[in-house]
């Protein structure tokens with residue numbers, strides 16, 4: 124990604140990311156007290172929110188495509204692909220309902236992916252209390268989204284080898300396990316002043 128102060132950068136009007144590691148001086152300065160006043164000035168644009176959502180959207184579409192190819196029978200393949208898509212959408216709303224209300228960016232434009240603004244229409248804020256506890260409790264609900272297509276695709280390959288299926292599974296795996304975490308840690312989470320308290324980003328950076 125080009126530096127944010129580069130005029131040719133499509134994200135030049137977005138606020139610059141903070142240091143991506145929770146152990147950094149930036150994160151340590153935030154400590155348990157949350158974002159600084161300077162960081163709270165930085166509102167994310169709609170474009171930044173959309174970019175942050177592309178890898179997750181791609182994952183659910185690719186996962187559905189894997190199921191469409193590997194499940195036998197027209198009815199069952201469309202049903203499984205549709206259910207997986209619905210699960211991906213429901214997973215996003217689960218986060219908005221059960222995690223975002225506990226985040227300080229609930230109802231603000233500081234949320235990296237825009238969920239916080241939608242969440243504010245669904246549930247009132249819990250004032251930032253218990254974020255880490257809620258994250259640990261509810262994130263397992265969406266974890267199967269990362270694995271269902273690979274398990275179903277693996278079974279499909281055992282039943283009958285297909286290069287199309289192998290290719291779809293590879294693209295799905297690269298998006299889910301490489302691109303999505305990279306975008307999160309280098310772009311979305313890197314811009315989140317609450318990352319020092321996040322069980323996901325904090326652990327990945329060797330922090331909290």
Ligand code: SF4
Nearest residue numbers: 223226228234238239
């Ligand atoms: S930063 Fe994360 S937890 Fe906070 S409002 Fe946005 S999506 Fe929800």
